[in-house]
Amino acid sequence: MKKLIVVALALLVSTLSFAQKSELKDAEKAIKSGNFADAKSAIKSAEALIGSADDKLKAKFYFLKGQALYANGAGSSVDIDEAIASFDMAKKVKGGDSKYGSDIDELKSGMLNNYLQKSNDALQVKDFAKSSIGFEKAYRMSPKDTLYLYYAASTAVSGQDYTTSLKYYEELRDLGYKGIGTEYYATNKETGVEELFDNISLRDYSVKAGTHIAPKDKNTKSKSAEIVKNIALIHLSNGDNEKAIAALKDARDQNPDDFNLLISEANVQLKMGNKEKFKELMQEATTKDPQNPELQYNLGVISAEAGEKDAARAYYEKAISLDPSYTDAYNNLAVLILSTESTIVEEMNSLGTSNADNIRYDELKEERSQIYSSAIPYLETALKLKPSNISAAQTLMNIYRVTSQTDKYKEMKIKVEAMEAGN
Numbered sequence: 298m299k300k301l302i303v304v305a306l307a308l309l310v311s312t313l314s315f316a317q318k319s320e321l322k323d324a325e326k327a328i329k330s331g332n333f334a335d336a337k338s339a340i341k342s343a344e345a346l347i348g349s350a351d352d353k354l355k356a357k358f359y360f361l362k363g364q365a366l367y368a369n370g371a372g373s374s375v376d377i378d379e380a381i382a383s384f385d386m387a388k389k390v391k392g393g394d395s396k397y398g399s400d401i402d403e404l405k406s407g408m409l410n411n412y413l414q415k416s417n418d419a420l421q422v423k424d425f426a427k428s429s430i431g432f433e434k435a436y437r438m439s440p441k442d443t444l445y446l447y448y449a450a451s452t453a454v455s456g457q458d459y460t461t462s463l464k465y466y467e468e469l470r471d472l473g474y475k476g477i478g479t480e481y482y483a484t485n486k487e488t489g490v491e492e493l494f495d496n497i498s499l500r501d502y503s504v505k506a507g508t509h510i511a512p513k514d515k516n517t518k519s520k521s522a523e524i525v526k527n528i529a530l531i532h533l534s535n536g537d538n539e540k541a542i543a544a545l546k547d548a549r550d551q552n553p554d555d556f557n558l559l560i561s562e563a564n565v566q567l568k569m570g571n572k573e574k575f576k577e578l579m580q581e582a583t584t585k586d587p588q589n590p591e592l593q594y595n596l597g598v599i600s601a602e603a604g605e606k607d608a609a610r611a612y613y614e615k616a617i618s619l620d621p622s623y624t625d626a627y628n629n630l631a632v633l634i635l636s637t638e639s640t641i642v643e644e645m646n647s648l649g650t651s652n653a654d655n656i657r658y659d660e661l662k663e664e665r666s667q668i669y670s671s672a673i674p675y676l677e678t679a680l681k682l683k684p685s686n687i688s689a690a691q692t693l694m695n696i697y698r699v700t701s702q703t704d705k706y707k708e709m710k711i712k713v714e715a716m717e718a719g720n
Contacts, residue, residue, distance in 0.1 A: 321354070324361045333372075336365035356393030359386040360401065367404070370411045374430060381405070381438055409438045416448070425456030433465065443474050447520065454527065463531045466524050470548075476520030483509035521548070522557035529565050541565055556585055572599055590620035597626070601633055609633055627679035628689060634672040635692070641665050669696045687716045 320343035327336035340362045347358050366372050366380035384401045388394040416431030432449035436442060450465035481500040484491045486508055494500035503509040525548040532541035545562040552558055563578035576599045583592045597612030610633055616626040645661045648654040673696060680689045690713045697706035 321357055321361055324365060328361065328364050331369070333365055333368035336361070340365050352391040352393070353396075356387050356390040356397060359383045359390065359393070360397045363387065363401070364404070367408060370408070374434070377408070377434060378437070381408075405438050409435050412438070413445075416452075420452060423455075425452045426458060429453040429456060429458065429461065443469065443472060444476065444478070446472075447474065447476055447524075450524075450527075459531045459534060463528060466528045466531070469524050470521075470528065474521065474524065476517065476524075478517045480515045480517055482513045482515060484511045486510050521552070522555055522561055525558060526561035526565070529561065530568070533565060533568055538569055541569075556582065559585070567599075572603065575599060576603075588619055590616040590623050590626070593619065594623065594626050594629075597629060601629065606633060606636070622682055624679050624682045624686070627675045627682070628686070631672040631675040631679065631689070631692065634668060634675070638665055638668050641668070666700060669700050672696065685716065687713065690716060 320339045324336045324339035324343070327333065327339060340358070343358060344362075347355060350358065360383075363380040363383035366376040366383065368376070372380060384405060386393075387397050388401055412431045412435040416428045416435065419425075419428035419431060429449045429452040432445045432452060436445035436449060439445065446465055446469055450462045450469060453459075453462035453465060479497075481494045481497045482491050483494065483500050483504055491511075491513070492509070494503070497514075500509070500512060504512050525544055529541040529544045532538070532544060542562075542565065545558065545565060549555065549558050549562060559578060559582050563575050563582065566578060567575040576596065579592055579596050579599070583589070583596065586592060593612045593616040597609045597616065600606075600612060601609035610630065613626045613630045613633065616623050617630075620626075641661050641664055645658055645665075648658050648661075673693065676689045676693045676696070680686050680693065683689075690709060694706060694709040694713050697703075697709055
């Protein structure tokens with residue numbers, strides 16, 4: 298009786314094995330003919346029994362399952378995720394890597410290139426959601442290429458999918474992603490323009506071919522500060538102010554000398570309306586980079602908003618001394634100077650008609666004229682640096698009129714009308 302049971306079990310195992318092989322053979326034929334629906338159906342039939350199969354059959358099952366789900370790139374997003382997992386399983390099974398490893402690597406390489414192509418094509422037409430999905434899939438297929446996950450995060454931001462972008466940015470942060478790499482440049486011999494190449498091989502080939510000269514390698518800056526800043530800004534947009542500041546604090550604790558993180562925290566504090574903290578951080582930044590005109594300018598802006606006019610003027614003047622072409626600093630200096638006019642006009646309007654009031658009126662009128670005169674050079678410089686600066690042109694026109702500079706007023710009036718017509 299025991300012998301019969303053993304024989305019966307042996308026959309059962311043999312039958313199951315035969316069924317599995319038959320289903321896998323059907324799946325293989327369907328894949329070769331491009332009938333992926335039938336291939337998936339055959340794989341599904343074999344799946345329930347695969348747990349009892351030997352390693353050789355398991356490896357083949359996962360290899361075919363991956364192909365069926367991928368469907369030459371036509372598979373759904375969920376199917377392709379499962380296809381990648383199946384290919385990985387096929388290689389993990391004992392003997393699977395040696396038998397199917399090179400085929401799987403070739404398939405995954407094709408999948409990767411397919412996704413990168415689709416992602417770039419979607420990016421060209423501003424389909425950011427599709428582009429982000431493609432880059433994320435490319436990363437899952439090639440985890441060593443963390444740049445793809447960075448692209449997935451940044452395109453998700455462009456598509457305003459902040460939930461997805463936050464998930465990817467946090468993953469990048471946890472991976473310690475820096476994004477420092479090398480870019481390959483060479484100058485186009487015909488146009489004289491320096492061009493960026495996708496890789497060093499293409500650049501070097503172009504130089505050898507004689508179409509380009511002066512090859513140059515440039516290291517890209519670390520993206521860690523940008524990533525943490527974006528995490529903070531997304532938290533901020535979600536109303537999670539504490540999470541935003543915590544993200545930056547953690548990053549700065551780990552990178553106390555990172556200037557970009559300091560600026561990022563300052564900008565987040567400003568977005569939160571914490572102007573005093575912003576000013577404090579910007580002052581810290583100026584000690585780290587005293588020759589940076591933008592820092593001085595921003596301190597000027599925040600000081601002006603706080604009513605600290607003398608401090609604001611000093612910061613604007615420092616920005617100009619560091620960068621004589623800083624148009625906005627000239628503009629803001631003129632605005633700062635002209636802002637003192639309001640108290641003078643207010644007093645002028647409050648005066649009566651007595652002899653003393655008339656004398657005081659004339660004094661105030663002269664003070665106002667001096668204010669206008671001191672603002673003129675800054676406005677003229679701003680307009681010279683940026684001829685399309687209609688705000689500076691309009692202000693100058695009005696000042697010339699009030700100060701009776703008739704010729705200059707007429708000349709500026711023509712310029713302003715031309716600007717307005719152009720808009």
